[in-house]
Amino acid sequence: MDSAVAIDIRDLSLTFQTADAPVTALSKVDLQVKNGEFVSLIGPSGCGKTTLMRVMADLVRPTAGSITVNGLSPAEARLARAYGYVFQAPALYAWRTVRRNLMLPLEIMGVPKPEREKRAAQYLAMVGLQDFAGKFPWQLSGGMQQRVSIARALSFEPKLLLMDEPFGALDEITRDHLNEQLLRLWEQTQKTVIFVTHSIPEAVFLSNRIVVMSPRPGRILQVIDSDLPAKRTLDVRETPAFLDIAHRVRQALRAGHSYE
Amino acid sequence: MTDAALATPRPSVVLERLREGRTLAVLAVSLILIIAWYLGAIWLNAGLVEQRLEHPTTAEFVATAWSLERPVLPAPHQVAIEFYDSVFEREIDSPRSLVYHAYVTGSATLVGFAFGTLLGILLALAIVRSRTLDRSLLPWIIASQTIPILAIAPMIIVVLGNLGLTGLLPKAVISMYLCFFPVAIGMVKGLRSPDPLQLDLMRTYSATPTQTFWKLRWPASMGFLFPSLKVAIAISLVGAIVGELPTGAQEGLGARLLSGSYYGQTVQIWSALLMAALLGMVLVAAVGFLERVVLRHMGGRP
Amino acid sequence: MKVGLLALAAALAAAAAAVVMLDNGPSTAFWLLVVLVVGASWYGLEALARLDKPRWVGALVVPGLFGLLLLWLWQVLVVGFDIPMVLLPSPARIGHQLAANAGQLWQDFRQTFLKSVLAGFVLGSASGFIVALLVDRSPFLQRGLLPLGSLVSAIPIVGIAPIMVMWFGFDWQSKAAVIVVMTFFPMLVNTIAGLAASNDIERDLMHSYAAGYWQTLLKLRLPSALPFIFNALKINSTLALIGGIVAEFFGTPVVGMGFRISVEIGRMNVDMVWATIAVAALAGSMFYGVLALIERGLTFWHPSYRQEQS
Numbered sequence: 001m002d003s004a005v006a007i008d009i010r011d012l013s014l015t016f017q018t019a020d021a022p023v024t025a026l027s028k029v030d031l032q033v034k035n036g037e038f039v040s041l042i043g044p045s046g047c048g049k050t051t052l053m054r055v056m057a058d059l060v061r062p063t064a065g066s067i068t069v070n071g072l073s074p075a076e077a078r079l080a081r082a083y084g085y086v087f088q089a090p091a092l093y094a095w096r097t098v099r100r101n102l103m104l105p106l107e108i109m110g111v112p113k114p115e116r117e118k119r120a121a122q123y124l125a126m127v128g129l130q131d132f133a134g135k136f137p138w139q140l141s142g143g144m145q146q147r148v149s150i151a152r153a154l155s156f157e158p159k160l161l162l163m164d165e166p167f168g169a170l171d172e173i174t175r176d177h178l179n180e181q182l183l184r185l186w187e188q189t190q191k192t193v194i195f196v197t198h199s200i201p202e203a204v205f206l207s208n209r210i211v212v213m214s215p216r217p218g219r220i221l222q223v224i225d226s227d228l229p230a231k232r233t234l235d236v237r238e239t240p241a242f243l244d245i246a247h248r249v250r251q252a253l254r255a256g257h258s259y260e
Numbered sequence: 261m262t263d264a265a266l267a268t269p270r271p272s273v274v275l276e277r278l279r280e281g282r283t284l285a286v287l288a289v290s291l292i293l294i295i296a297w298y299l300g301a302i303w304l305n306a307g308l309v310e311q312r313l314e315h316p317t318t319a320e321f322v323a324t325a326w327s328l329e330r331p332v333l334p335a336p337h338q339v340a341i342e343f344y345d346s347v348f349e350r351e352i353d354s355p356r357s358l359v360y361h362a363y364v365t366g367s368a369t370l371v372g373f374a375f376g377t378l379l380g381i382l383l384a385l386a387i388v389r390s391r392t393l394d395r396s397l398l399p400w401i402i403a404s405q406t407i408p409i410l411a412i413a414p415m416i417i418v419v420l421g422n423l424g425l426t427g428l429l430p431k432a433v434i435s436m437y438l439c440f441f442p443v444a445i446g447m448v449k450g451l452r453s454p455d456p457l458q459l460d461l462m463r464t465y466s467a468t469p470t471q472t473f474w475k476l477r478w479p480a481s482m483g484f485l486f487p488s489l490k491v492a493i494a495i496s497l498v499g500a501i502v503g504e505l506p507t508g509a510q511e512g513l514g515a516r517l518l519s520g521s522y523y524g525q526t527v528q529i530w531s532a533l534l535m536a537a538l539l540g541m542v543l544v545a546a547v548g549f550l551e552r553v554v555l556r557h558m559g560g561r562p
Numbered sequence: 563m564k565v566g567l568l569a570l571a572a573a574l575a576a577a578a579a580a581v582v583m584l585d586n587g588p589s590t591a592f593w594l595l596v597v598l599v600v601g602a603s604w605y606g607l608e609a610l611a612r613l614d615k616p617r618w619v620g621a622l623v624v625p626g627l628f629g630l631l632l633l634w635l636w637q638v639l640v641v642g643f644d645i646p647m648v649l650l651p652s653p654a655r656i657g658h659q660l661a662a663n664a665g666q667l668w669q670d671f672r673q674t675f676l677k678s679v680l681a682g683f684v685l686g687s688a689s690g691f692i693v694a695l696l697v698d699r700s701p702f703l704q705r706g707l708l709p710l711g712s713l714v715s716a717i718p719i720v721g722i723a724p725i726m727v728m729w730f731g732f733d734w735q736s737k738a739a740v741i742v743v744m745t746f747f748p749m750l751v752n753t754i755a756g757l758a759a760s761n762d763i764e765r766d767l768m769h770s771y772a773a774g775y776w777q778t779l780l781k782l783r784l785p786s787a788l789p790f791i792f793n794a795l796k797i798n799s800t801l802a803l804i805g806g807i808v809a810e811f812f813g814t815p816v817v818g819m820g821f822r823i824s825v826e827i828g829r830m831n832v833d834m835v836w837a838t839i840a841v842a843a844l845a846g847s848m849f850y851g852v853l854a855l856i857e858r859g860l861t862f863w864h865p866s867y868r869q870e871q872s
Contacts, residue, residue, distance in 0.1 A: 059766055078772050085770040091763045094863035095785050104781065108773045136863060156771075282705045289706030304729070332728065392604070395611040395620050396628030406850040407843040408804040411820065414811065414827045415835050422648055490716075498718040505811050506827060513721075521724030521812060533721045540716040 006160060006192040007033040007056060012065035014051060024217035025051045026062070031211065031220065035159070038186055038193045040203035040210045042249065043256070048218020049196045053162050056194065057085055070159060081109055083160035084153030088168050090145035092137040098148050099124065099133040105156045123151040126185065143174040150182070154189065161193045167202070179205055180234055187231070200253075201237060204228075204246045212249060214256025222252040297336055301325055304333040334527045343531040355511070358535045364512040366539055368428045368500040372435020373493050379436065380443025380492075381485075387444070388451045388477075401444055409438055413499060414506035431503035431512075438499040439492035446488025450481025479558055486551040493543045501536065513539070566609020570627070573602035577634055588642040596638060603631045651833035659837040667822075667841050674806045674819040675845050677734040682741025683802040687795060689742065690749025698757055698779075708754065711747040719744045720805060723812040734818075737809040744805045745798040752794035756787025789864050792857040799849045807842060 014026040026048045033039050041049035054060045055067060058074035069077035077083065084105075092101045102120040111119070124130050127147040137145055146166055153161060167175045183206060186193055197203050203210050210224045226245055228236055236242050305325040309316070313324060326335040334342075343358065350357035383401075387394050413434045420430040454476050462472045504514030513536045520529035580595040610624050633653055639645070640652040647655065660667065697703040723740050730736035760783050768778045810820025819838050826834040858867070 057766075057770055059769060078770065081772060083770070085767065087763050087767070089763055091761070091767050093764075093782070093785070095861075105771045108768075108771045108777050108781070138863070138865075282709060285702050285704075285706035286709050287706075289703065289710060392608045392611045392624075395624040396607055397625075399621075399625040400629060403847060406800055406803075406846040407839075408800070408807050408846055410804045411807045411823055411839055411842055413808075414824055415832065415839075418827045418830070419649055419832065494716050494718075498720060501718050501721060502808055502811065506824060517721050517724055518812065521727065526725075526728065529724055533725075536721050537717040540718060541713060544716040 004035050005032050006035045006037070006070060007031070007194070008066075008068045009052075010066050012052075012055065012062050012067055014048075014055065014060070014062045014064075026055070027217035027219045029065070029218075029220055031223075033192060033194065033209075035192055036190050037209055038195065038207045040195045040197055040207040041213060042197055042200065042203045042210060043213035043221075043253070044198065044215060046215040046218070047213040047256075048215065049213050050164055051218060052213075053164055053194060053196055057083065057162055077160075081105075081156060082158055083162055084156065084158040086146075086149055086153050086161070086163040086166045088165045090137065090142075090149040092145055092148060092152075094137055097134050097136055098129065098140070101137065101148060102152050102155050105152065109156055111156070119155050119157075123155045124148075126154070126188070127151045127181065141174075143170050143178060146170065146178065147181070150185070154185070154191075159192060161191045163193065164196045165198070168197075175199075175202070176234055182206065183232070200246050200249050204242060204249060205232070205234075205237060210245070210249055212252040212256065214253070221256040224248055224252065294336055297333075298326070301331065301333045301335045305331045308332065330524055330526055332526070334530050338527050339530045339534060342527045343534050346531055347535075358513075358516070358531065361511060361513050361516050361532070362535050362539050364428075365431075365497070365500045365504070365514065365536070366543070368431035368503070368512070369435055369493070369496045369539075369543065371428065372432040372437075372499065373439055373496040375432065376436035376439035376492060376496065377443050377489065380440040380488075381447050383440065383444045384447030384451060387448055398448065401441060405441060405445075409441075410499065410502055412437075413502045417503055417506045431500045434503045435496035435499040439496045442488045442491045442495070443485070446484045446491075447481055450484030451477045453484060454480045482554060482558065486547065486554075489547050489551075490544050493547055494540055497536070497540050497543060563609055563613075566606045569602040569609070570606035573599045573606060573631075576602065580638060584638065584641055592642065596635075596642070600631070600635070603627070607631075648830050648832050651836055655833045656836045656840060659831075659833045660840060663834065663837065667838065669817050670819045670822045670838065671841055671845065673734060673815075673817045673821075674737070674810065675803070678737035678741060678809070678818075679802045679806040681734070682738035682806065683745055683798055685738065686742035686745030686802070687749045687798055690746045690794070691753050691791070693746075694750050694753035694757065697754070699775075704754055708751060711751045714747045720808045720812075723809040726809070727813055732813060732815050737806050737814070737818075740809040741802045741805040744801045748797050748801070749791075749794045752790045752797075753787060756790030757783050759790065760786040788861050789857075789866075792853065792861060796850060796853050796857070799853055800846065803842065803846045803849065 009029055009031040012026055012029040013024070016023045016025055029048075029052060041052060043049050051060065055062055056069060056074060058078040067074060070080075070082050072080060072082070092098075093104065096104065099120050102124060103116045106116040106119060121130065121133070124133055127150060129144060129147055129151070132140060132144065132148075137148070140148070150163075150166065167178050170178070179202060186206075195203070195206060204226065208226050208228075210226060212221045212224065213219065214221050224245065228241060228245070302322055302325045305328055306321075308328055308331065309321055309324045312328075313320060316324065325331075327338065328334075331338070346356065346358035350359075352359050354360060387398055416434050416437070417430045420426070420433065458476060459472070462476055467475070501512070501514035501517070504512040505518055509515040510519075513532050516532040517529055517536075520526070520532060576595050576599045580592055580599060583589070583592045583595065607624055607628060610619060610627075613619050636650075637653045640650055693707075697707060720740065722743060723736070726736040726739040730739050764782055764786075765778070768782055773781070807820040807823070810818045811824055814821045819842055822838045823835050826832075826838070861867070
């Protein structure tokens with residue numbers, strides 16, 4: 001984990017012009033994320049966590065302040081294919097097999113065919129779905145589809161992974177399972193991960209930094225560092241250290257009037 | 261998709277609404293089409309102009325191209341003038357009045373539409389009630405949509421004519437026959453559209469089939485009925501027009517189109533076509549209006 | 563169930579007996595047999611219709627048998643009541659005309675279907691598709707064209723047939739021109755709707771890959787649009803056939819299905835008219851069926867095909 005800064009956000013604001021009145025989605029956000037960190041953004045609806053991620057992904061432009069991704073502007077970073085995005089829904093193409101879905105970004109980026117096949121097989125194996133390469137998305141369960149979606153985001157080997165509530169639509173047991181898998185993947189690949197969630201246990205389990213946000217206007221309330229052991233399993237969720245961090249997150253949310 | 265979140269200076273709201281809305285777009289496209297029409301008229305009528313004038317100037321060429329008596333493509337204003345003449349400058353019941361012809365065709369359309377709709381709804385009710393009919397008849401009704409039923413029109417006219425039935429009735433029969441298929445299919449879809457959850461709810465109220473029908477199935481099917489009605493009335497109109505062709509009828513828009521083509525009266529054809537188009541639009545708009553009234557009465561979102 | 567099958571067998575036997583009896587003219591016994599056939603068939607059909615498995619029984623056998631029943635009833639009633647041919651010819655007569663005039667009917671089919679209908683269908687659908695692609699970049703033009711499209715669908719387009727004859731002559735080209743106009747707008751409207759059908763999430767994904775306009779079009783938006791495009795193609799197949807035949811009512815050289823219908827009507831050969839219509843019906847169903855098969859092959863992934871899975 002080198003300590004170069006992957007994402008540098010300073011004094012960022014974003015105001016939408018709507019039909020009724022301007023809406024401040026983000027207000028004076030400051031955040032620095034180092035390479036190889038796993039950062040969670042947590043907060044209630046409307047706190048701007050997804051908006052902040054969309055700014056990083058060059059899907060929306062800020063109205064004030066600055067942001068660099070790997071030293072480039074978000075637009076340049078996008079053109080340099082610096083990040084992989086995982087959405088709330090798998091967004092797989094129904095007319096492509098699982099293998100061909102994985103190869104989609106590689107085709108677009110002009111990676112030659114033998115390399116495409118190799119990477120598809122490699123990353124499919126990494127998420128444990130190598131036996132389903134020839135199946136179509138609708139033949140897989142929701143959890144499996146999300147795993148394919150994650151493998152697809154990894155296939156072109158971006159340095160940065162942006163994940164927007166990827167497990168939100170799944171049941172808790174599948175979710176736990178996938179959380180563990182994601183952690184293993186992160187340890188293996190050493191990527192920088194920005195993870196949006198509104199599950200406190202998920203945020204505490206996965207990240208080494210938890211960014212608590214609150215709405216109206218969207219802003220960062222507090223950044224909590226996690227000192228949980230690096231190689232952790234799901235059992236860590238019952239340790240006092242875990243519960244303490246979770247408690248601090250909850251306090252922060254309460255302070256931000258998130259429970260009202 | 262990139263949202264434009266940059267703070268934009270706001271021009272007047274009216275101008276912005278115009279640009280985002282449809283009126284300006286439709287007007288712009290219509291303007292382009294009319295200009296293309298005028299240019300097309302010059303191009304297509306060129307041959308006839310050359311026959312008429314020797315060494316014309318450009319202005320003379322264009323002016324003549326736009327005012328020939330039997331042009332290949334009449335200019336928009338020619339059609340408009342002939343249309344205005346036939347609509348406003350004639351007695352309403354004169355055989356040269358387009359309003360009269362529109363009335364003849366329109367009445368056959370409406371009668372056929374009314375009966376066809378009734379028949380279609382009744383058939384749909386029978387199909388939904390009887391499993392046997394559903395399995396045996398419905399596939400044939402769906403398959404029949406691929407058959408060019410309009411081709412039967414001349415036969416119906418002649419056969420009914422043999423039985424002594426002429427005038428409005430045979431045309432109405434054709435229209436009825438054409439429109440009961442889309443109405444039946446749309447209605448069957450609509451009667452079956454309620455969510456299984458809603459049907460279960462009715463069962464927990466011990467509702468009788470009749471109650472379930474009136475309180476759930478019938479209102480639910482309105483959303484499917486009206487689009488079918490729009491298709492049905494447009495096709496009824498086509499049926500009525502085609503019904504006027506076989507026996508060389510003298511009255512009605514179809515007859516007018518036919519006589520125009522026999523006698524080479526291009527402008528007459530175009531203005532009859534314009535009237536047919538207007539009639540079609542008015543009829544479909546009327547159904548649309550009815551739809552909005554009914555849906556608002558039922559509390560549905562327009 | 564067994565009783566139902568027995569009823570059908572009885573119906574079949576009675577039907578055959580009735581046809582034989584008819585040679586001697588309709589008698590009371592004959593009419594009793596007819597009632598028996600209808601009753602027994604209906605009973606048998608009811609039994610079969612109640613079956614849920616195997617699926618092909620309900621889907622194919624029941625409508626098939628029903629169709630046969632109708633055909634038989636038609637034949638028997640026409641002959642039994644001695645209905646004049648000009649009013650309603652019997653299926654047997656129609657079949658006879660079909661066979662006797664096969665050559666001529668084939669020529670008519672060639673003229674109308676293979677020339678006007680196919681050419682018009684391909685040209686009209688292709689232009690609708692291309693124009694949809696052209697205006698894809700301009701929401702402004704789309705907003706202008708779509709209301710025009712729904713307007714045009716209310717207009718009886720076959721009315722332009724005499725104008726097309728004036729421009730393109732009597733032969734199949736003018737009919738194809740009518741079909742082009744008829745099929746243009748359904749294709750345009752459906753392609754535009756199809757291109758808009760891909761979700762925001764899928765387009766954001768393409769955006770994150772820095773995919774260009776053409777890449778996004780070819781890899782995402784066109785495949786997503788296929789169900790809509792096929793919907794339009796199926797509608798257009800019906801419109802094209804109707805347009806081709808009806809346009810010929812306005813004037814055509816001495817061959818063509820529409821021509822055949824109007825001429826034979828004038829000669830009161832109603833059975834020949836029915837034979838032509840039978841050919842048209844067959845052509846229409848095959849055309850539609852081929853398109854449906856291709857659609858299934860290319861859009862197998864669409865939720866509407868997956869009801870059996872869930």
